[in-house]
Amino acid sequence: MRGLSLALALTALAPACQPEPNPTPAPPTARVRSDLAPVVATRIAQLEAELASPPAAPVSDEQREQIAGLLETLAGADERLKRVARDELRSLGEACVPALRAQLFDAQATQSVRVAAAAALGELDFPSSARALLERLDAGRLKKDEAVWLRAHCAWKLAALSQDWVVPGLLLCLRYETDNETVIYIARTLARFGVYSGLDALYVVSREDPREQLRNGALTALAELARDAGYGDPSELYQAWKRGDEQLAQAPFSRARELEAWRILKLFGEWQLRPVDDGRFVLSLEHHKVTPLLVAALDDENRYVRVHAAQCLERLAGRARGAGARLLELVDEPQIADQVLLALGALPHEPAESALIERTGPAWPLEIRMSATQALGAMGLASSAPALRTRLNEKLARDLRAASLAALVRCAPQDLSTAEVRELCGHMTGGEVDSAIPELALDAWLVHRATADEKAAEVLKSWRAITTSDSRERVVARAEALGALLAP
Amino acid sequence: MNIRAIAGLVLLALGAWALKSIFVAPAPPAEPVVWESSQQCAQCHAQVYDEWKVSWHAQAFTDPDVRAQTNDFANKDCIDCHAPQPVLSTVLGDRVLPRTTRMIEGVDCIACHLTADGRVAGTVDNASAACRPVATRDLLKPEYCAGCHNQHGTVDQWRQSKYAQPGPGYQDCVACHMPHRDGDPSKGRDHTMHGGHDIAIVRRAVELRVARQDGAAVVEVENTGAGHNYPTDERSRASDLFWRTLSADGSKGEWNALHRFRNPYRHEVDLVNTELPAGQKVTLRIESEAARGEIEVALFYKLSPYYQDPQRPDPEREAQLVHSVRLAP
Numbered sequence: 001m002r003g004l005s006l007a008l009a010l011t012a013l014a015p016a017c018q019p020e021p022n023p024t025p026a027p028p029t030a031r032v033r034s035d036l037a038p039v040v041a042t043r044i045a046q047l048e049a050e051l052a053s054p055p056a057a058p059v060s061d062e063q064r065e066q067i068a069g070l071l072e073t074l075a076g077a078d079e080r081l082k083r084v085a086r087d088e089l090r091s092l093g094e095a096c097v098p099a100l101r102a103q104l105f106d107a108q109a110t111q112s113v114r115v116a117a118a119a120a121l122g123e124l125d126f127p128s129s130a131r132a133l134l135e136r137l138d139a140g141r142l143k144k145d146e147a148v149w150l151r152a153h154c155a156w157k158l159a160a161l162s163q164d165w166v167v168p169g170l171l172l173c174l175r176y177e178t179d180n181e182t183v184i185y186i187a188r189t190l191a192r193f194g195v196y197s198g199l200d201a202l203y204v205v206s207r208e209d210p211r212e213q214l215r216n217g218a219l220t221a222l223a224e225l226a227r228d229a230g231y232g233d234p235s236e237l238y239q240a241w242k243r244g245d246e247q248l249a250q251a252p253f254s255r256a257r258e259l260e261a262w263r264i265l266k267l268f269g270e271w272q273l274r275p276v277d278d279g280r281f282v283l284s285l286e287h288h289k290v291t292p293l294l295v296a297a298l299d300d301e302n303r304y305v306r307v308h309a310a311q312c313l314e315r316l317a318g319r320a321r322g323a324g325a326r327l328l329e330l331v332d333e334p335q336i337a338d339q340v341l342l343a344l345g346a347l348p349h350e351p352a353e354s355a356l357i358e359r360t361g362p363a364w365p366l367e368i369r370m371s372a373t374q375a376l377g378a379m380g381l382a383s384s385a386p387a388l389r390t391r392l393n394e395k396l397a398r399d400l401r402a403a404s405l406a407a408l409v410r411c412a413p414q415d416l417s418t419a420e421v422r423e424l425c426g427h428m429t430g431g432e433v434d435s436a437i438p439e440l441a442l443d444a445w446l447v448h449r450a451t452a453d454e455k456a457a458e459v460l461k462s463w464r465a466i467t468t469s470d471s472r473e474r475v476v477a478r479a480e481a482l483g484a485l486l487a488p
Numbered sequence: 489m490n491i492r493a494i495a496g497l498v499l500l501a502l503g504a505w506a507l508k509s510i511f512v513a514p515a516p517p518a519e520p521v522v523w524e525s526s527q528q529c530a531q532c533h534a535q536v537y538d539e540w541k542v543s544w545h546a547q548a549f550t551d552p553d554v555r556a557q558t559n560d561f562a563n564k565d566c567i568d569c570h571a572p573q574p575v576l577s578t579v580l581g582d583r584v585l586p587r588t589t590r591m592i593e594g595v596d597c598i599a600c601h602l603t604a605d606g607r608v609a610g611t612v613d614n615a616s617a618a619c620r621p622v623a624t625r626d627l628l629k630p631e632y633c634a635g636c637h638n639q640h641g642t643v644d645q646w647r648q649s650k651y652a653q654p655g656p657g658y659q660d661c662v663a664c665h666m667p668h669r670d671g672d673p674s675k676g677r678d679h680t681m682h683g684g685h686d687i688a689i690v691r692r693a694v695e696l697r698v699a700r701q702d703g704a705a706v707v708e709v710e711n712t713g714a715g716h717n718y719p720t721d722e723r724s725r726a727s728d729l730f731w732r733t734l735s736a737d738g739s740k741g742e743w744n745a746l747h748r749f750r751n752p753y754r755h756e757v758d759l760v761n762t763e764l765p766a767g768q769k770v771t772l773r774i775e776s777e778a779a780r781g782e783i784e785v786a787l788f789y790k791l792s793p794y795y796q797d798p799q800r801p802d803p804e805r806e807a808q809l810v811h812s813v814r815l816a817p
Contacts, residue, residue: 144758176755271583273639274754277565303578307585311564338588366524370589397524399590434549434591436560469556 033333039300040265043293047259056128059095067092067099074116082116086123094126101132104154105139107146114150122157127256130163137173137182148179155185159192165256167193168264171282174198180205180214184221191225194251196241197285199225199234244288244318253289261290265297268308280308284315291320298326303335310339314346324349331355338371345375353379357387360404362394370400377407377441385412392420399434402427406441413448421445422486428475435475442482449485459485518618520606525590526597532618533597539679540597548594553792561591569636570594574602576609576624581631583639600632611676633661637721640751645716649766652715659715664689684725687808690789693718694727694764696811698785705731705779705815707746709787710769717763718749719789726750726793727810730803731774734782734814743803746785747772750793786812 059067066088073085089096103109103117118136121129137154139145155173158166167190174186174197183205187198199222206218222234230247231237240248264279283290294316297309313320313327324347330340331352341359344352356379359372373391376384388408396404405424409416416424421442428438446463449456459481466477521528530537540546548554548570549561558566564586571591572584590596601609603622610621626632630652634643643661646652651659665683669675682689693714698707707729711718719725727749733741747770752759764770774783788807795801803809 140757176757178755273565273568273583276583280565304583304585315564342588366522367587367589374588397589399592431550432592434561436562439560470552471555471560472552 036299036301039296040262040269040302040305043296044259044262044266047255047262051256051259053127056094056097059098063092063095064099067096070096071100071103071113071116071120074120075110075112086120089120090123094124094128097121097124097126097128097132100124100129101135104132104136104150111147111149114147115153118150118153118157122160125161125163127163127165130158130161130166133158133161134166134169134173137186138169140177140179140182148182151177151179152182152185155182155189159185159189163256164193164252164254165260167195167257167286168260168282171195171197171285172278174201174285175278175281180209180211181217184214184217188221188225191229193287194248195285195287196225196229196237196248199238199241202234203238242318244316244321249288249319251287251289253287258293261286261293265293265300265305265309268297268305269302276304276308280312280315283312286316286319288316288319288322291316291322294320295323295326298330298333298336298340306333306336307339310336310343314339314343317346321347321349323347324352328352328355331359338367341368341371341375342378345378348379350379350381353381353384357384360387360391366397366400370403373400373403373407374437377403377410380410382412385415389415398427398432399437402433402438406437409441409445409448413445416445418486421482425479425482425486429479431472435471439471439475439478442478446482446485456485518616518620521619523598523602523606526593529597529601529619536676536679537597540681543680544683544685545595545681546593549591550594567591569639572599572636574599574604575632575635576603576626578635580626580629581634584635595636600627628660628662630661637661640721640723642716642720645720645765649715651766661715664715684719684721685791687789687810690719690727690808691810694787694810696785696787696813698813698815700815701773703780705774705783705785707731707772707774707785708769709747709749709764709772711764711766715766717751717765720751720763722791723751723753724792726790728788728790728801728803728807729772729785730788730801731779731783731785733778734784736782740784741778743786743801744776745801746774781817783815784812785815786810 070085070088073081074089076082089100100117100121103114104121106114109117118133121133133154137151137158140148140151145151155170158170170186170190174183174190177183177186183198183201187202190196190198202218202222202225206215206222209215209218226232226234226237229237229240231240261283264283267275267279270276283294291313294309294313298306300306300309310327313323320343324344327340327344327347328349328351331337331344333340341356344356353376356372356376359368360376361369364372373388376388385408388404388411391404392401392408402424405416405420405427408420409424424438424442424445427433428435428442443460443463446456446460450460462481463478466474466481468474468477526537526540544551554566554570555561558570561567561570567586568584571587571594573587575584578585584599587599590598603609603624607622608619609624609627610619611623611627612621613623614621630643630646637643646661650657662677665681666677666679669678684690693711695710695712696707697710698705700706709729714720719727729746729748730743731746732743735741747762749762749764750759751761751763774785786803787810788803789810790803790807795803795806
């Protein structure tokens, strides 16, 4: 029995004597946050309570008849009578909004009555009148529209109101609008609320619309918006908007508009990507003043809300510069660090340079190194170049190496050797990394070289003339064009 | 042999096993691997890697059509599904998130197999193998595919079909799109993941039947083989029914459009979804006088929805033939 006891004891001891598995080292970013909260839901609840208004008084039959009569007058030709009718409608206040809204959506109503209804709504500065105009503008996106021209009217009349909360809705309409006349009015109304994200669309209409009248209309809008904003020409305004100039940062941003933005942020937690894509589009084109909301959303308990809020900050770029300090505090947030780093580069937030450089080092996970490297490139500081050069002397994963070279182009294009430019060119055509990274970097390098080198200017011209949408064909052709400059 | 001898042998065996446990170490756990590329997987899983390499998952980020449509992914919203973070880095069935590395590999080995704790989801547990696989039954669940493929409702369509009902007829995503190699479970699953880009699998999805009724041609298309709508997923996919006259001298008339199966793009607000759900059929009549003679009815399939000349589409050149039926007068 002693033998049996010994055997059982040895059996019991055996597992304890086996070597411990090597513990997996925790990556530097694996720090769990304890300060997350239902930020979005809380802010929506607060703002909805704050902005709640009592239900509108019911419209009497007498008022309804009066409104119908006034609308007929508005649709008539007598300017004096029309002025009187408008005054009468204004005196009736919000009570006449439902009847006017009904005319907007009534396909049987005459064109002049519907135009008159849109004009009247544009003179009633209530949330309900703005909502009616916005809904009619949006209707074209939801179903086949029997009156496309009415959308342009609605977009135009929204500019007459002080209801800036329509901006997110207008931006979404801009995304889907197919009528270029309406596009022009949406862009103008957005500008009225301090948002110049419609400039891109105006440029497209001015170049591509087959109708000369609309092309000229877009050009006129561009010139007027630049003038009204205090800029010499549209391109100055365009650059100032992209940079997030302070001069454009002062537009009002109402609590109601904040509520709209929070509702979009809530959609970021949705499973379907469609509302998420729409939300990213809208908030990325919003005014500077959406930035504090996005910063607050970085503390939301929903990971998707945090990730997409960081993406919006990256895409707002200069207009989100106010987010820099908070983003820098979040560079090690386990679930969003890569997006936070990209946002820091895009703003750009220069105090983050040393943190970004540190995160290009071999102790960090590859995705962090990649984001940090790309962020340094986006920031483009010459002082980052030595650190990037150090990395290039180390063994790097292929796409990290291409990203490091691309970042070096942005920080110190004069530092690149011909061999390194050739290497970038190889990355562009080799099919081993995303060709867009070296392709864009080489474009930037050519722009730099072209300032002092006539041959480079010629190559840049032929490089940019190659515009085939098939990226594989394009990069091969561009590599050939570049070869003329790199030949020994 | 007496009891004492048997007990002695048992004791001896137990002792030997215990000593082995103490002094002969088991295979040590493998060092954690830093996963930088799916090429790392090829070292041990060459066949799977080679299959995946020619799959459309591998081309999710590099396909020229996708790159053109996304402006080389300057539209970053598309990266979520075309170069996703590992499915298991979020909760299974949740939406995928975009990644910033090895984008070129698209939907790669790492995207589907890397677990949140850095191991590899597989069919067996083996901490001492290089990739430290951990048996993961979830790999077979439709939720695995849903993060991307249900964005267009494909998994929901399957849930509504007979194939999702428990029982002998149950067939999930992997049953059709990742079958066992040669039908033999011991050979593992095919990672080429055939789908809408493979005309052979498209042909198995639907049947085309044509008959005469009161002189008119009656055309039926039935979704008999797909566990989801026909076509499904990408909104660019379309399947078009055409017919044309056939003359005794061998000449053929122009193709006449009869019906289109497709889920329109978001901006095509005046179009409705005409995809054909699993198990359902549509019946159409060709009333034209010209169709009372001999005709050919054909079902075509396209990966991009538009024809070069919408007024005179040329499906034989711009689409792939799925089925064709000749109908006598």
